[in-house]
Amino acid sequence: xxxxxxxxxxxxxxxxxxxxxxxxxxxxxxxxxxxxxxxxxxxxxxxxxxxxxxxxxxxxxxxxxxxxxxxxxxxxxxxxxxxxxxxxxxxxxxxxxxxxxxxxxxxxxxxxxxxxxxxxxxxxxxxxxxxxxxxxxxxxxxxxxxxxxxxxxxxxxxxxxxxxxxxxxxxxxxxxxxxxxxxxxxxxxxxxxxxxxxxxxxxxxxxxxxxxxxxxxxxxxxxxxxxxxxxxxxxxxxxxxxxxxxxxxxxxxxxxxxxxxxxxxxxxxxxxxxxxxxxxxxxxxxxxxxxxxxxxxxxxxxxxxxxxxxxx
Numbered sequence: 001x002x003x004x005x006x007x008x009x010x011x012x013x014x015x016x017x018x019x020x021x022x023x024x025x026x027x028x029x030x031x032x033x034x035x036x037x038x039x040x041x042x043x044x045x046x047x048x049x050x051x052x053x054x055x056x057x058x059x060x061x062x063x064x065x066x067x068x069x070x071x072x073x074x075x076x077x078x079x080x081x082x083x084x085x086x087x088x089x090x091x092x093x094x095x096x097x098x099x100x101x102x103x104x105x106x107x108x109x110x111x112x113x114x115x116x117x118x119x120x121x122x123x124x125x126x127x128x129x130x131x132x133x134x135x136x137x138x139x140x141x142x143x144x145x146x147x148x149x150x151x152x153x154x155x156x157x158x159x160x161x162x163x164x165x166x167x168x169x170x171x172x173x174x175x176x177x178x179x180x181x182x183x184x185x186x187x188x189x190x191x192x193x194x195x196x197x198x199x200x201x202x203x204x205x206x207x208x209x210x211x212x213x214x215x216x217x218x219x220x221x222x223x224x225x226x227x228x229x230x231x232x233x234x235x236x237x238x239x240x241x242x243x244x245x246x247x248x249x250x251x252x253x254x255x256x257x258x259x260x261x262x263x264x265x266x267x268x269x270x271x272x273x274x275x276x277x278x279x280x281x282x283x284x285x286x287x288x289x290x291x292x293x294x295x296x297x298x299x300x301x302x303x304x305x306x307x308x309x310x311x312x
Contacts, residue, residue: 018074018112019151019158022084024143034142038084039076041135047072048131049118050111071108085151088112119150120161121170129171136163186210186248187231193222202232204245214250221253230254 022038050071071091078087090108117123118132139148150161161167186202188210193200200212200222212232214222233252236245 017153018088018090018116019153020086020088021149021151022139022143023146023149024083031142035079035084037138037142039086041138042086042088043072043074045115045128045131045135046074046108046111048111048128049114049125050107052114052125052127053107053110067107068111071111074108074112113154116150116152116154116161118171119163119167120152121167132163133168133171136168185231185233186236186245187229189227189229190222190225191227193226195219195223200226202230202248208245210245211247212250213247218250218253225253 020038020042022034024034047068050068054067073091075089075091076086077089079085090112114123114125114128115132118125118128136148140146147165148163150163152159152161186204188202188204190200190202190212198214198216198219200214202210202212204210212222231254232248232250233254234248234250237247237249
């Protein structure tokens with residue numbers, strides 16, 4: 001494929017905040033396979049980054065689900081040759097069934113940020129280490145001796161973050177860990193609790209059992225939510241082989257209208273009874289009908305209300 005120093009395709013959109021470069025020789029012939037492998041690898045990285053952000057990392061390979069697939073549809077706004085540079089924008093918003101106001105573009109941005117942060121070492125996303133190492137190996141096979149460079153334009157002038165030997169050694173050390181650990185949120189149903197040992201188990205929407213440990217201060221909330229749905233925040237431990245959440249040490253418990261959204265479209269909202277709604281609203285039984293009269297309402301306003309009711 002012939003590629004010049006001009007963009008292969010320039011859209012009306014601005015240059016991407018995110019760019020990834022594969023160093024190579026001067027202008028000339030560029031193998032189609034190099035371009036395809038390069039772009040496919042980028043899409044995979046964003047998918048793993050989005051999955052890590054959601055707290056349910058996917059294996060290599062693994063089932064992604066609609067939100068992650070949507071977030072991985074990053075837009076290529078510019079492609080240059082020589083040193084092959086892909087300039088990217090996050091995926092556009094995509095409606096998801098079963099969600100309320102979920103903006104996938106935000107998830108796409110967070111996925112890209114997770115990738116750049118892991119390469120840079122500013123944050124630890126241990127579950128991304130295998131994907132980044134695999135991407136580096138594939139690109140090195142295409143262009144021996146070349147290290148992929150991430151061009152960070154998010155916070156000012158462009159900054160180069162090489163995926164070099166030092167970065168790969170750090171990622172390799174992360175991969176040797178028995179688990180990946182990070183702060184995250186897990187949503188599901190608490191189906192078992194041992195108050196004496198301050199432990200419980202939560203069942204996620206996809207059926208996994210997650211061990212829950214908590215301090216004594218959380219005992220009343222755990223008791224209250226036993227058998228019900230809750231969203232737990234805290235330090236999450238991932239299984240090294242499956243990359244699924246294995247355990248969470250709770251620092252915060254959310255319930256009711258504070259629950260996080262479920263990205264698989266499973267309804268986490270419980271239908272409260274009328275008595276519960278009345279209690280939440282502070283309503284009380286009416287003993288005297290005269291209590292319902294609004295002193296500030298005029299007779300004319302009452303007549304207007306009655307006319308409106310009779311007309312329906």
